[in-house]
Amino acid sequence: MAQTLTAPAATSSRWAQFYALTKPRVVQLIAFCALIGMLLAEPGWPDLARVAIATLGIWLVASAAAAFNCLVEQHIDARMARTAWRPTAKGELTNVQTLSFSATLCAAGSAVLYLWINPLTMWLTFATFIGYAVIYTVVLKPLTPQNLVIGGASGAMPPVLGWAAMTGDVGPEALMLCLIIFLWTPPHFWALALYRAEDYRKAGLPMLPITHGPEFTRLQVLLYTLVLFAATLLPFTYRMSGWIYLVAALVLGVMFIAYAFQLWREYSDALARKTFRFSIWHLSLLFAALLLDHYLDPWLQRLVG
Secondary structure, three states: OHHHHHHHHHHHHHHHHHHHHOOHHHHHHHHHHHHHHHHHHOOOOOOHHHHHHHHHHHHHHHHHHHHHHHHHOHHHHHOOOOOOOOOOOOOOOOHHHHHHHHHHHHHHHHHHHHHHOOHHHHHHHHHHHHHHHHHHHHHHOOOOOOHHHHHHHHHOOHHHHHHHHHHOOOOHHHHHHHHHHHHHHHHHHHHHHHHOHHHHHHHOOOOHHHHOOHHHHHHHHHHHHHHHHHHHOHHHHOOOOOHHHHHHHHHHHHHHHHHHHHHHHOOOHHHHHHHHHHHHHHHHHHHHHHHHHHHHHHHHHHHHO
């Protein structure tokens, strides 16, 4: 009886460990950005079954990349307070278990995309897996403080994947969305690196606050938010979006710049933490506004006309 009662708890714990490897919050944001790309690719409501299948495939491959990242960085994670709880860092899952889990997710996601969406989306998604799990994690991250800038290209791909899933090609609109995420990534993660600098120092990672100092990093955060602000206006200037998105982009952009300016002038860990958290809201609300504009602006135009 005792064995019967404890077995489910052990199983649940093991599933929780594997689930933790997928970095659910990060993958949710990836899936959200891919979903935005899918919805924006169609003038009206897309085929929701196709959207669901494509989202599943992308989610599986992204989860595989996250698990592989945990495998490669398990010793680094064990030295950082932010990541020491991960199952690989604590030795709760073996290398074989983690690698098998990652390979299974990647194979399943790739098969879903190839068979039910299109080969282009599958290859782009697999290239993103290689870009993040191998080029960024294995090569760039331990070698250069510009790892986030160079490796950010793979993290910026989700809207392109979503667009390709619906249209079978990559349009300029998708590349604009990719550019926005690419420019958003450095200030987002450097804000985190500023108040987690000691963690990165202990882990031996050449993050910008360690190699070039916090003052230089804070200036880079400010400069990137300014360039990002200009990039967020591209969808409106290209007539991909209307006034609803423009207002949101202006408000969110000014707020992000204000956080970055404060961080540059008067640093505190609390402010860096607030900047990091706001950056997540910035991207989420920006893309949500783009989606809202996509469906509401034509209706408003007809109403006004």
